[in-house]
Amino acid sequence: MGRLGIYFGPLGITVVESKLKRPFSDIHIPQSAISPAELSEEKVPEELRIATLLKNELIRSGVESKEVTLVLSGKDLIVRTFEMPILPQGELLTAVNFEAKKYLPFKIEELFSDCQWKLDKAAKKNLVLFVGIKKETLDRYLSILDEIGLKAKSIEYSAFSILRIAKLAGIKENGVIAVIDIDLIKNEEANFVVLENGFPLFSRDLTPISGTKEEAIGREESPNFKETKSNMFFEKLRAEILVSLNYYERKFVGKNIKKIFFIINPDYRQDLLESFKDIGVGIHFIDVHKYIGPGAAFSLAFIKAFSGSLSEVRTELKINLLSAKDRGARETSAALQPAPSLSLLLGAHLKVALACLLIGIGAFLFGKYRMLPLEKELTNTITIRPKVATVSPEASYEELNGLSSSYKEKINILNKLVKKRLHFTSLFNLMPRLVPDNMWLSNLTLKNTIEEDKIELTLEGLVYLNDSNKEIELVNDFISYLNRESFFQMNFKDINIVSLDRKDRGGKYMTSFVIVCRNYKL
Numbered sequence: 001m002g003r004l005g006i007y008f009g010p011l012g013i014t015v016v017e018s019k020l021k022r023p024f025s026d027i028h029i030p031q032s033a034i035s036p037a038e039l040s041e042e043k044v045p046e047e048l049r050i051a052t053l054l055k056n057e058l059i060r061s062g063v064e065s066k067e068v069t070l071v072l073s074g075k076d077l078i079v080r081t082f083e084m085p086i087l088p089q090g091e092l093l094t095a096v097n098f099e100a101k102k103y104l105p106f107k108i109e110e111l112f113s114d115c116q117w118k119l120d121k122a123a124k125k126n127l128v129l130f131v132g133i134k135k136e137t138l139d140r141y142l143s144i145l146d147e148i149g150l151k152a153k154s155i156e157y158s159a160f161s162i163l164r165i166a167k168l169a170g171i172k173e174n175g176v177i178a179v180i181d182i183d184l185i186k187n188e189e190a191n192f193v194v195l196e197n198g199f200p201l202f203s204r205d206l207t208p209i210s211g212t213k214e215e216a217i218g219r220e221e222s223p224n225f226k227e228t229k230s231n232m233f234f235e236k237l238r239a240e241i242l243v244s245l246n247y248y249e250r251k252f253v254g255k256n257i258k259k260i261f262f263i264i265n266p267d268y269r270q271d272l273l274e275s276f277k278d279i280g281v282g283i284h285f286i287d288v289h290k291y292i293g294p295g296a297a298f299s300l301a302f303i304k305a306f307s308g309s310l311s312e313v314r315t316e317l318k319i320n321l322l323s324a325k326d327r328g329a330r331e332t333s334a335a336l337q338p339a340p341s342l343s344l345l346l347g348a349h350l351k352v353a354l355a356c357l358l359i360g361i362g363a364f365l366f367g368k369y370r371m372l373p374l375e376k377e378l379t380n381t382i383t384i385r386p387k388v389a390t391v392s393p394e395a396s397y398e399e400l401n402g403l404s405s406s407y408k409e410k411i412n413i414l415n416k417l418v419k420k421r422l423h424f425t426s427l428f429n430l431m432p433r434l435v436p437d438n439m440w441l442s443n444l445t446l447k448n449t450i451e452e453d454k455i456e457l458t459l460e461g462l463v464y465l466n467d468s469n470k471e472i473e474l475v476n477d478f479i480s481y482l483n484r485e486s487f488f489q490m491n492f493k494d495i496n497i498v499s500l501d502r503k504d505r506g507g508k509y510m511t512s513f514v515i516v517c518r519n520y521k522l
Helices: 046-061 089-103 135-147 163-168 213-217 223-251 266-275 300-309 321-335 342-383 397-419 424-434 468-484 486-491
Strands: 003-009 012-019 022-030 067-072 078-085 111-120 125-134 151-157 176-181 190-196 199-206 259-263 282-285 439-449 454-463 494-505 508-518
Touching (some): 012 300, 022 046, 022 300, 067 135, 067 300, 078 111, 078 199, 089 111, 089 125, 135 151, 135 321, 151 321, 176 300, 190 223, 199 223, 223 266, 266 282, 266 468, 424 439, 424 468, 424 486, 439 468, 468 486
Parallel strands (some): 003 067, 067 151, 259 282
Antiparallel strands (some): 003 012, 012 022, 078 125, 111 125, 176 190, 439 454
């Protein structure tokens, strides 16, 4: 049996059933069908109307799955990220709920919420991701599923569900990256998520660009005017994304984004690359058609529902609002249990106290008994310890540990001198094979600091194809060649373009570039 994902979005409801990580059947109910302009005299509750529509479509499409992942848009959820001091595990959850009150427009008691935290060793704090949903909103969605005989397996934020597509595409980036999903044809809710080693640092729903690209360009204007309209459209998109980037950089100082991965209609990739060519961050694209089918039309609502159905694809996120509701129900049930009488409590407490006292006395006496032969053996061991010129026979355990650490440090320095040096021969053998046609390297600089275990390789060069877009694309292809080469994978953790410029060389304009490869993170 397949897996089911249902996305309740601003433009309607989208259902996808997947089998073997591929879409098997799908349903889309537009918002106009859910909320018709004219209602009959007999007013039907919206939940019942939605349940009836969904049930009829599920039967018509032959969907067999009964367990479903419910994917919700940002308008239904509260998603916040904040820092907390390091506290004992038992106290942290209570502290998180107290801290979350600062960011909520209503009482936390009105929410079902779940959270996940990650230790930031550098800042010596816990980074907390908090997700909540109003109880009445969650109950509304669950009543719709109950009405049609479906059982919710998990409830997720759509921007986090879509990260499964990135995981399916093999995106395993260490460090800080951003994932942006956007539909330029429909005003579907777009998302901007920043991840650090898979954990969300920041998320924001992007404001939809009003009108489609085709509407922005126009159908009847002259070609030059159409091009101007198209540029205006992508400038507006660029401005919206830059707002998110600037807001993130102010909130997370020092955690710079090294790559942005876009989930976008392939027809607009070149336009987007042109708009973001000077942003200073590497732009990459996730080809979702490998998983939804090469002939399928691009639909962000479909992709979000499909991502929800991929519940077997695990990500770093553990948040599930359904488990938060179940936890709340258990706590309420426990609170309603009748309290035991005072006499029973006192009697039980006295018995427990006596038992604990006897166990403590017994453990103390037994420990002393077991320590006697150990103390005798320790004394004998010290007397027969062999004499070493550099070590005192009376040296304590801490002193011996200090000597051991000192020798290990000297061995590590020797190992670095022998093993950590980067040899030029392999590099010079590789470069002629990796550099593509129409590209020339003008300078190669290698810094190898053995004491700090840092390697930095700088590649400077030129590209000439008589087309700036193709030249930039060739530089990106060159980066991809370097990332795939085992020598660079083994020696460098970070390969980035730090400079792209157009230069005049003998009357011909070429693209000059500077690429820096490092084995450490800035």
